[in-house]
Amino acid sequence: MPVPASLAELLLAQSPDAVVFAGPDGIIQAWNPAAEAMFGFAAADAVGQDLNIIIPEPFQEAHWKAYDRALAAGDTKYRGQAMPTRARRADGSEFYIEMTFAIVKDESGTVLGALAHCRDITERFERERSQRRRLRDLEAEVERLRGSATP
Template identity: 55%
Template sequence: MDPTTAAVLLEQSPDAVIFAGIDGLITVWNPAAQRVFGFAPAEAIGQRLDIIVPEQFRSAHWTGYDRALEAGKTKYEGQALTTRANNKAGETIYVDLGFSIVLGADGKATGAMATARDCTERFNRDREMRRELRELKESAKA
C-alpha cells in the first residue's frame, strides 16, 4: 500500500487511531480521535497518553504499557476492552479500545497503537438495564 492510501485510511477511519512511542508520547492522532476525545491534533501530539487516561488508572496503565512493549505484544490484542477515559472537557467517557504493539523492522517495539470508539451511551444504557433487572429480581423475592 502506498503512503498516500495509508494516510487517507487513517484520516477517514471511523474510529479514533492513536499511536504513542515507547516514551508514551502521542505521535499519531487522527480526526476521529479529536471527535472522541475533544483534543485537536496540535493539542494531543507530543503529549503523554495521560491526557486521556484517568488519574486513578495511570499507574496500572503505565505498568501494563511498559510490560507490553517489553514483551512485544499485549494480552488484549484482538480484543475490544471497554474502559473509562477522559475527554478535553474533563468528563469521564467510556470507550471500546483495541490495542496493538507496533514492531519495527528489527522486531523491537516502537510503540503502541490504539483504536477507540465512544460507547458512553451504550454503557450507560446497559448499566441502567442491569440496575432495573436487579431491582425487579429483588422485588420478585419480596
C-alpha cells in the same frame, strides 16, 4: 506489498474510529480526526503529549504498568479483544470508550509503540448499566414476593 505512505495517511485520516499511536515513551505520535472529535484535542495539541491527557488520573498508574509490560513483551494480553474503560476529554469530562490495541513493530521486530482504536460507548454502557440495575431490582422483588407468599 507495503502500503504507500499516502494510502496509510488516507486510512488513518478517514478511519471512523479514533486512532491513537504512542511511542515506547508513551508520547502521542499519531492522532486522527476521529480522535480529535472524540477527545476534543486538536492533533496539534495532542501529538507530543503523553497519553495521560486522555487517561483519568485514578487509572494512570495501572495504565503505565500495563503499557510498559506490553511493550517489553512485544504483545498485549488484550490483542484481538475490545476493552471497555473510561477516558478523559479535553474539557476534563470522563466518558466510556472501548479500545482495541496492537503493539507496532518494525521489519526487524523492534517495538515502535502501541496503537489503539477507540469508540465512544457511553450511551451503550449507560443503557446496559440501567438494564442490569432494573434486572437486579426485579429479581429482588420476585424474591420478596416469594418470601411473603410462604405460609
